[in-house]
Amino acid sequence: MTTSTRAKQSGSGIAREGGLANEVLEFVWRRREVSRAEIARRTGRSRSTISEAVARLLPTGLIEEVGSGESRGGRRPILIGFRDDASTILGVDIGAAHVSVALTDLRGRILEWREENHPVRSDPHGTAALAVKLGDACLAARGPGAPDPMGIGVAVPSPVDPLSPYRILERILPAWHEFDLLGELRGHFGIPVFFDNDANLGALAEHHWGKAVGIDDFAYLKVATGIGAGLMIDGEIYRGATGVAGEIGHVAIDPRGPPCVCGNRGCLATFVGTRALVARTRTLLSDFPQSVLAGTDPDIWALEDAALADDPLALKVVDEAARNLGIVIAGVLNLMNPGSVILGGSLARLGDRLVKPLKEAVASRTLVASAAASDIRTSELGPRATALGAATHVLVAALADPSLFPGVKAR
Amino acid sequence: MTTSTRAKQSGSGIAREGGLANEVLEFVWRRREVSRAEIARRTGRSRSTISEAVARLLPTGLIEEVGSGESRGGRRPILIGFRDDASTILGVDIGAAHVSVALTDLRGRILEWREENHPVRSDPHGTAALAVKLGDACLAARGPGAPDPMGIGVAVPSPVDPLSPYRILERILPAWHEFDLLGELRGHFGIPVFFDNDANLGALAEHHWGKAVGIDDFAYLKVATGIGAGLMIDGEIYRGATGVAGEIGHVAIDPRGPPCVCGNRGCLATFVGTRALVARTRTLLSDFPQSVLAGTDPDIWALEDAALADDPLALKVVDEAARNLGIVIAGVLNLMNPGSVILGGSLARLGDRLVKPLKEAVASRTLVASAAASDIRTSELGPRATALGAATHVLVAALADPSLFPGVKAR
DNA sequence: CTGACTTTGTTCGGTTGCCGAACAAAGTGC
DNA sequence: GCACTTTGTTCGGCAACCGAACAAAGTCAG
Numbered sequence: 001m002t003t004s005t006r007a008k009q010s011g012s013g014i015a016r017e018g019g020l021a022n023e024v025l026e027f028v029w030r031r032r033e034v035s036r037a038e039i040a041r042r043t044g045r046s047r048s049t050i051s052e053a054v055a056r057l058l059p060t061g062l063i064e065e066v067g068s069g070e071s072r073g074g075r076r077p078i079l080i081g082f083r084d085d086a087s088t089i090l091g092v093d094i095g096a097a098h099v100s101v102a103l104t105d106l107r108g109r110i111l112e113w114r115e116e117n118h119p120v121r122s123d124p125h126g127t128a129a130l131a132v133k134l135g136d137a138c139l140a141a142r143g144p145g146a147p148d149p150m151g152i153g154v155a156v157p158s159p160v161d162p163l164s165p166y167r168i169l170e171r172i173l174p175a176w177h178e179f180d181l182l183g184e185l186r187g188h189f190g191i192p193v194f195f196d197n198d199a200n201l202g203a204l205a206e207h208h209w210g211k212a213v214g215i216d217d218f219a220y221l222k223v224a225t226g227i228g229a230g231l232m233i234d235g236e237i238y239r240g241a242t243g244v245a246g247e248i249g250h251v252a253i254d255p256r257g258p259p260c261v262c263g264n265r266g267c268l269a270t271f272v273g274t275r276a277l278v279a280r281t282r283t284l285l286s287d288f289p290q291s292v293l294a295g296t297d298p299d300i301w302a303l304e305d306a307a308l309a310d311d312p313l314a315l316k317v318v319d320e321a322a323r324n325l326g327i328v329i330a331g332v333l334n335l336m337n338p339g340s341v342i343l344g345g346s347l348a349r350l351g352d353r354l355v356k357p358l359k360e361a362v363a364s365r366t367l368v369a370s371a372a373a374s375d376i377r378t379s380e381l382g383p384r385a386t387a388l389g390a391a392t393h394v395l396v397a398a399l400a401d402p403s404l405f406p407g408v409k410a411r
Numbered sequence: 412m413t414t415s416t417r418a419k420q421s422g423s424g425i426a427r428e429g430g431l432a433n434e435v436l437e438f439v440w441r442r443r444e445v446s447r448a449e450i451a452r453r454t455g456r457s458r459s460t461i462s463e464a465v466a467r468l469l470p471t472g473l474i475e476e477v478g479s480g481e482s483r484g485g486r487r488p489i490l491i492g493f494r495d496d497a498s499t500i501l502g503v504d505i506g507a508a509h510v511s512v513a514l515t516d517l518r519g520r521i522l523e524w525r526e527e528n529h530p531v532r533s534d535p536h537g538t539a540a541l542a543v544k545l546g547d548a549c550l551a552a553r554g555p556g557a558p559d560p561m562g563i564g565v566a567v568p569s570p571v572d573p574l575s576p577y578r579i580l581e582r583i584l585p586a587w588h589e590f591d592l593l594g595e596l597r598g599h600f601g602i603p604v605f606f607d608n609d610a611n612l613g614a615l616a617e618h619h620w621g622k623a624v625g626i627d628d629f630a631y632l633k634v635a636t637g638i639g640a641g642l643m644i645d646g647e648i649y650r651g652a653t654g655v656a657g658e659i660g661h662v663a664i665d666p667r668g669p670p671c672v673c674g675n676r677g678c679l680a681t682f683v684g685t686r687a688l689v690a691r692t693r694t695l696l697s698d699f700p701q702s703v704l705a706g707t708d709p710d711i712w713a714l715e716d717a718a719l720a721d722d723p724l725a726l727k728v729v730d731e732a733a734r735n736l737g738i739v740i741a742g743v744l745n746l747m748n749p750g751s752v753i754l755g756g757s758l759a760r761l762g763d764r765l766v767k768p769l770k771e772a773v774a775s776r777t778l779v780a781s782a783a784a785s786d787i788r789t790s791e792l793g794p795r796a797t798a799l800g801a802a803t804h805v806l807v808a809a810l811a812d813p814s815l816f817p818g819v820k821a822r
Numbered sequence: 823c824t825g826a827c828t829t830t831g832t833t834c835g836g837t838t839g840c841c842g843a844a845c846a847a848a849g850t851g852c
Numbered sequence: 853g854c855a856c857t858t859t860g861t862t863c864g865g866c867a868a869c870c871g872a873a874c875a876a877a878g879t880c881a882g
Contacts, residue, residue, distance in 0.1 A: 019867090019868075020868080020869085035830075035831090036830075036831065037829070037830055037831075045869075045870085046869070046870050046871070047830075047831065047832085048831085048832075048833080048834090048869080048870070048871080049868075049869050049870070050831095051830095051831060051832065051833095052832095052868090052869085055832095071828090071829075071830095071877085071878050071879070072828080072829065072830095072878095072879095073827085073828050073829065073878080073879055073880085074827085074828035074829020074830065074877075074878055074879070075828080075829050075830040075831080075876065075877040075878050075879095076829085076830075076877070076878065077829080077830060077831090078830080078831075217651060217652045218652075229746065231746075231747075233644060233649065238644065238747075239748070240628060240747055240748025240749065240750075241628045241629075241748055241749055241750030241751075242748055242750075243748070244748045245746065245747050245748035246746065246748075247745050247746075247748075248745050248746055250745060250776075250777070251741070251742050251745050251746070251776075252738060252741065252742075252776050264775055264776055327663060328742075330662070330663065331662050331663075331739075331742050331746070332746060334658050334659055334661060334662050335640065335642075335656065335657065335658075335659055335662070335742070335743060335746065335747070336642075336649075336651055336656050336746070336747070337650070337651025337652055337653055337654070337655045337656035337657075337658075338651065338652055339651075339652030339653075340652075364675055365661075365662075365663050365675055366661070430838090430839075431839080431840085446859075446860090447859075447860065448858070448859055448860075456840075456841085457840070457841050457842070458859075458860065458861085459840080459841070459842080459860085459861075459862080459863095460839075460840050460841070461860095462859095462860060462861065462862095463839090463840085463861095466861095482848085482849050482850070482857090482858075482859095483849095483850095483857080483858065483859095484849075484850055484851085484856085484857050484858065485848075485849055485850070485856085485857035485858025485859065486847065486848040486849050486850095486857080486858050486859040486860080487848070487849065487858085487859080488858080488859060488860090489859080489860075
């Protein structure tokens with residue numbers, strides 16, 4: 001009870017401390033070019049108040065006057081623009097077997113990109129060293145004008161408990177027990193480090209740069225080695241009571257299905273995880289001698305490529321996966337009624353080949369019309385989505401509290 | 412995008428308009444008796460500020476000085492108390508086949524109670540007339556000191572879309588198409604009318620008066636004619652993008668299960684709804700000649716009574732229902748990670764007879780330890796929970812905006 | 823081209839909400 | 853009895869925000 005009071009406290013507290021400047025800064029960021037009068041109209045404040053807030057923000061270099069706009073029947077407005085190149089952000093994607101790092105500007109543009117495979121599960125120290133190496137490489141390669149990064153975002157393939165952020169990975173990655181990845185990164189780069197679950201950050205990336213721009217309630221499903229969901233509710237990532245919301249890989253979709261590593265039967269992961277799809281493909285190889293995959297030892301990339309070429313074997317595997325995913329997505333729609341469902345992970349590049357059977361499976365399992373009407377789409381952000389989402393996390397934090405930006409005074 | 416900006420606007424806007432008084436009022440309500448200094452400490456405001464806010468609230472009659480508390484080593488504090496009897500609220504529960512009305516005070520105490528069976532589905536006008544009749548009866552029966560009601564809360568057995576609140580019931584109750592229940596009630600009683608889905612309001616009742624006091628993230632499942640869930644996220648009811656979140660009756664739990672009225676197979680409602688349980692009991696009657704139900708034509712009440720008496724047939728039916736419910740609850744835990752799951756509806760009175768097999772089914776279907784540890788409990792609010800929740804809805808609205816209280820000036 | 827009207831952005835006085843310091847009242851404890 | 857605490861109030865002051873007024877810069881009808 002005290003906690004809930006505190007939470008509400010800090011809610012209004014932020015607005016009191018940061019004043020109007022934060023709100024104006026975020027507004028300018030979102031609108032890119034906007035006049036003082038327009039800000040006043042859209043935020044409900046008076047022009048004089050906005051003028052004052054802009055005057056306080058201009059010296060920070062985060063916004064600037066960028067010329068004049070069209071007249072609306074009177075004096076031309078002076079447009080205020082956000083300086084996307086005022087700083088940079090490092091986004092780190094720790095996968096099950098790879099590490100990738102993106103250097104972005106403040107508009108989600110990837111300025112540099114480095115990627116390397118690595119046995120992440122078993123080697124935390126090597127993973128941290130690799131992240132540092134790739135991060136340094138990004139910084140070294142950036143153009144002469146690009147400023148130093150202001151923060152680091154890290155995506156981890158594991159639930160993140162907001163209440164105890166420092167012992168996180170141990171549940172799913174036992175070798176990582178008590179290893180302080182964040183401390184290593186902060187120690188080397190000397191800037192703030194944020195982190196979160198990879199599916200959550202994928203959802204954040206979609207919300208800012210992808211198919212969920214303008215949608216504040218949606219579910220993002222990432223199909224990779226594991227299957228995870230990132231839930232955005234009212235514009236914010238929802239983590240649940242202990243930070244494990246969205247762990248849908250082991251939702252049971254068939255009580256008579258095959259056994260799973262988790263000890264149950266018929267988990268979604270036994271049908272739709274990357275390994276399950278590859279295994280299923282191999283099983284079906286003998287039935288499809290005409291397939292382009294016949295005679296090969298396919299991996300997930302070959303499977304996807306074959307599906308994109310309309311290979312019958314690959315399409316059958318994708319179709320089955322879509323129907324199984326559909327069972328879980330129908331459950332998500334019935335329970336949470338998101339405005340949209342975005343599919344991420346490498347499978348997303350299959351587009352309609354995945355979505356069409358998925359929609360059929362979902363439509364036959366949702367009662368309420370508006371839930372069934374919820375649109376299901378594939379991400380177009382590609383393999384860099386997770387690292388981009390990690391960087392976006394830092395951007396969101398900085399826009400909410402500009403004191404994180406170097407050179408910006410806290411008050 | 413504009414919408415989301417507006418939403419944030421109104422968020423900080425409320426705090427600006429209502430000032431501190433609202434916050435203090437809600438705080439006093441929650442703490443029942445608390446001194447000015449204590450409020451100042453817990454809200455982070457200065458004593459002088461709180462003193463001023465209290466001075467503005469005292470003339471409204473909603474709070475009063477109720478004596479002095481224990482000294483903490485200095486002057487004794489003057490305790491401020493909330494006047495639970497300053498007003499009353501009507502809570503109306505529209506069920507599938509009954510209408511019940513509660514008259515409560517501002518502390519959720521039920522002062523009067525009226526209930527009557529009625530063919531709600533097919534007779535909207537008669538239902539409205541009955542609600543008016545029962546409400547009038549509650550008001551007529553109240554003691555001489557009890558004040559007039561300040562608002563009416565209505566629970567309806569149908570999703571409620573917050574964006575179009577006036578055409579709601581038609582989806583599930585076709586006869587109600589375009590019938591303005593709220594207008595009828597407002598017209599007769601002349602006070603504000605609020606309404607929401609019954610499962611949502613059940614969750615609200617648990618949050619204020621039941622097993623979820625102090626828990627801000629939980630799921631409430633109501634098993635009745637239909638099955639619905641009320642989701643509380645961060646202390647607020649979550650409705651989803653179009654208001655149908657929590658409609659879990661038609662989540663598929665067995666793709667090879669029996670056909671459902673919704674057109675699919677193996678929906679939860681075909682296994683666990685009231686009618687399904689009764690039908691299942693009848694089917695099993697011949698196998699349990701020793702059952703107390705043998706030779707009878709049992710209804711849901713008889714089934715529950717038999718289970719409470721440890722009748723083997725009834726226990727078997729309950730056990731099966733628990734395992735089927737467990738499949739869906741496991742999905743809810745994996746997806747949303749609520750801090751608690753509360754079971755409502757009449758089945759809740761079975762207590763551990765329901766919860767024990769339920770927990771077993773859930774434990775075998777949830778991977779992450781903290782999700783599996785989530786506690787599952789039965790409601791203890793009884794058959795009046797929904798009407799109480801409807802009244803609570805009005806209370807919450809009034810505490811957030813005291814101008815709803817008669818006699819309280821808007822500013 | 824001119825004059826009436828709009829829109830923008832700034833300046834300035836005033837209101838509001840909240841805080842901190844100071845103080846009286848009322849208590850505790852050695 | 854005396855030093856110290858805590859409570860609640862009063863009062864001066866600060867910061868945020870607003871509205872009115874105004875100059876600058878534009879549109880548009882004639």
